[in-house]
Amino acid sequence: MRVLILGGDGFCGWPTALHLSARGHQLAIVDNLSRRRIDEELGAGSLTPIAPVDMRLHAWREVSGRTIDFHHLTVGKEYEALLAVLHELRPDAIVHFAEQRAAPYSMKSARHKRYTIDNNLNATNDVLAAIVDSGLDVHLVHLGTMGVYGYGTAGVAIPEGYLTVKVETPDGWEPREILYPANPGSIYHLTKTQDALLFQFYAKNDGLRITDLHQGIVWGTQTEETRRDPRLVNRFDYDGDYGTVLNRFLMQAAVGYPLTVHGGGGQTRAFINIQDTVRCVELALLHPPARGERVKVMNQMTECWRVRDLADMVARLTGAQVAHLPNPRQEADENDLAVENQRLMSYGLQPITLEEGLLLEVTEIARAYSDRVDRSKIPCVSCWNAERAAAQDAG
Numbered sequence: 354m355r356v357l358i359l360g361g362d363g364f365c366g367w368p369t370a371l372h373l374s375a376r377g378h379q380l381a382i383v384d385n386l387s388r389r390r391i392d393e394e395l396g397a398g399s400l401t402p403i404a405p406v407d408m409r410l411h412a413w414r415e416v417s418g419r420t421i422d423f424h425h426l427t428v429g430k431e432y433e434a435l436l437a438v439l440h441e442l443r444p445d446a447i448v449h450f451a452e453q454r455a456a457p458y459s460m461k462s463a464r465h466k467r468y469t470i471d472n473n474l475n476a477t478n479d480v481l482a483a484i485v486d487s488g489l490d491v492h493l494v495h496l497g498t499m500g501v502y503g504y505g506t507a508g509v510a511i512p513e514g515y516l517t518v519k520v521e522t523p524d525g526w527e528p529r530e531i532l533y534p535a536n537p538g539s540i541y542h543l544t545k546t547q548d549a550l551l552f553q554f555y556a557k558n559d560g561l562r563i564t565d566l567h568q569g570i571v572w573g574t575q576t577e578e579t580r581r582d583p584r585l586v587n588r589f590d591y592d593g594d595y596g597t598v599l600n601r602f603l604m605q606a607a608v609g610y611p612l613t614v615h616g617g618g619g620q621t622r623a624f625i626n627i628q629d630t631v632r633c634v635e636l637a638l639l640h641p642p643a644r645g646e647r648v649k650v651m652n653q654m655t656e657c658w659r660v661r662d663l664a665d666m667v668a669r670l671t672g673a674q675v676a677h678l679p680n681p682r683q684e685a686d687e688n689d690l691a692v693e694n695q696r697l698m699s700y701g702l703q704p705i706t707l708e709e710g711l712l713l714e715v716t717e718i719a720r721a722y723s724d725r726v727d728r729s730k731i732p733c734v735s736c737w738n739a740e741r742a743a744a745q746d747a748g
């Protein structure tokens with residue numbers, strides 16, 4: 354397959370590009386390196402020392418003998434350049450990771466809200482419009498989020514994208530399938546719910562073949578391919594805006610910083626290891642929807658965990674202390690979560706569980722690079738609203 358990876362310099366995109374290249378697919382990456390610029394804006398970098406993109410690509414050529422092309426452009430702004438890449442590569446599939454993905458970053462200020470909406474929605478619309486414009490039959494695989502559903506399940510496992518409801522008709526109650534009602538918890542998550550409507554429209558209007566992968570929180574760092582050379586190492590975000598909860602706890606344990614549980618830690622979320630992320634994307638590429646089929650939605654997660662149980666597990670493994678802090682986010686303190694993930698499992702996914710992978714992650718990454726941690730970047734300082742900011746100041 355010829356595959357174009359949008360956002361291929363990022364945490365999920367880079368190991369995905371290597372994984373697909375290693376399996377013999379012809380790969381090209383588009384990225385505007387905005388994530389590296391945001392590191393500079395925040396004064397916080399990856400825990401792992403990531404190489405510049407040209408060095409990454411050179412190293413991959415050396416270790417694998419395979420070439421990945423790179424195009425530096427902003428999806429959503431440089432439309433003609435994107436279209437030219439499509440004409441040149443004639444991809445069978447595009448994997449779309451090119452969005453601002455941190456909920457706390459999207460809630461920092463009006464500027465960050467506007468940037469996230471502008472970047473994410475224009476990126477998604479431009480990709481879709483360019484596929485139509487190109488006249489090519491491209492399968493688009495988008496990395497969406499479990500957060501589009503909200504996390505309250507009312508006792509029902511979250512289905513894969515669509516919900517069967519009963520509506521009253523003149524002939525009685527009849528079942529209908531609707532897109533699962535969107536319930537975003539941040540401006541970032543809101544952009545993913547809007548993406549879903551864009552996909553629904555382009556699939557209906559233009560017959561585009563689209564898969565939306567509703568992914569849980571990714572943990573872990575390295576994959577089979579990124580371990581092959583230090584210059585290929587994947588990024589590891591640990592700061593209060595971009596660091597995700599489990600990777601943060603691992604890093605905090607490694608430097609003796611009490612684990613930063615928000616509130617009581619009763620929030621339950623879905624998780625997946627980065628190695629499983631790259632496998633899932635490959636499985637999605639191998640099982641495209643037919644032309645004319647509705648958007649195919651798959652829940653890309655393998656386990657659900659409560660935040661305080663994660664903290665307790667990391668504390669047991671490492672001896673770390675656990676701290677309960679005022680929650681800067683507007684979110685439910687406690688929720689149950691059950692999720693259907695039958696599709697990817699039926700395609701052969703064999704998940705890496707937290708219990709088997711966590712210790713390796715602690716030693717291979719968190720402890721190995723602990724001297725690179727800037728402790729001043731650990732606190733979460735982005736508050737969802739004025740009330741949460743006041744509570745944090747008081748705490």
Ligand code: NAD
Pocket residue numbers: 359360361362363364365366383384385386387388389426427428429449450451452453454472476496497498499568569570571572597
């Ligand atoms: P990331 O920020 O590490 O990577 C995104 C990449 O896209 C970056 O390299 C960035 O420079 C690039 N980019 C952003 N906007 C762009 C634009 N307009 N044009 C060109 N390039 C652009 O994020 P990630 O963790 O790799 O996440 C990738 C996708 O997966 C996101 O869409 C995110 O919503 C989704 N996702 C991530 C997680 C997670 O835990 N990391 C979980 C669920 C879903």
Ligand code: USQ
Pocket residue numbers: 454455456457497498499500501568569570571595596597598599601613614615616618620622623660680682684733
């Ligand atoms: N949390 C803590 N302590 C911390 C950090 C987070 O208790 O130090 C809590 C948060 O309050 C939240 C939960 O942990 O309840 C998850 O937070 P997170 O930052 O790990 O994840 P989230 O903001 O939801 O976003 C991440 C990715 C995003 C992706 C999403 C998948 O950044 O791109 O879409 O996970 S999901 O959560 O399933 O929607």
